[in-house]
Amino acid sequence: MDVFYAYTYGTAGWLGMQAVLLIVMPKLVVAMLASGVVHETTDLEIYFSRSLGFALLLIALIVLFFTGTVPLSSSITEPVSLEDNDPKAPYALPILRVTMFFHALSMIYCYQRWMNYRQTGYLLGAIGYAAMASFGLWCVVFGTSAGRVSKRTGADKRTAGFPFKNSTAYDKKKDRKMG
Known part of the structure; x- marks a missing residue:
């Protein structure tokens, strides 16, 4: 839910x-x-x-x-944002x-x-x-x-690797290499 x-x-x-x-x-x-x-x-x-x-x-x-x-209507295709x-x-x-x-x-x-x-x-x-x-x-x-999830990698683009290395952080270089 x-x-x-x-x-x-x-x-x-x-x-x-x-x-x-x-x-x-x-x-x-x-x-x-x-x-x-x-x-x-x-x-x-x-x-x-x-x-x-x-x-x-x-x-x-x-x-x-x-x-x-x-x-209020009978048809819902996607949840309310x-x-x-x-x-x-x-x-x-x-x-x-x-x-x-x-x-x-x-x-x-x-x-x-x-x-x-x-x-x-x-x-x-x-x-x-x-x-x-x-x-x-x-x-x-x-x-x-x-949130901002990358379509290619599936990682959240708002995460960062500072001050510690974050292996799930969005990496622009990796995203460009895959595309």
Whole structure:
């Protein structure tokens, strides 16, 4: 599976899991994160919990559909690339960057709440968001270019032999001799 698809499915799964909990069991979530010992949930807290759950579910679906992970047409001949000019998923790279930023900010917020209140729910949220943010950062740094592979030798042209001899590095002289 492509790393980008794994990230989009992971993002949708993480947000979907939170959304289902907020929609189905808002009283439990509010009670777990309340600072008091016994907390009676209000109708407003339930409303905002379910609204946040629906918003997270919408974001998860937007990530899946607009990145090309779930195709909107019935025919796919080649996978979606993360180049800016890909007609199959023109929003793939911007959504990748925005969701990575969202995961990072949410991780910072959950960690800050955990440092202040020492509640396990915030720590679990911080760990989940940190995992998704680091996975997204990895996709942005390493997963957005296909590489430059030589048609003749099959070696990646971006590798070099400096400072140590790299036997798999692309060699222009060897490439010219073979052609």
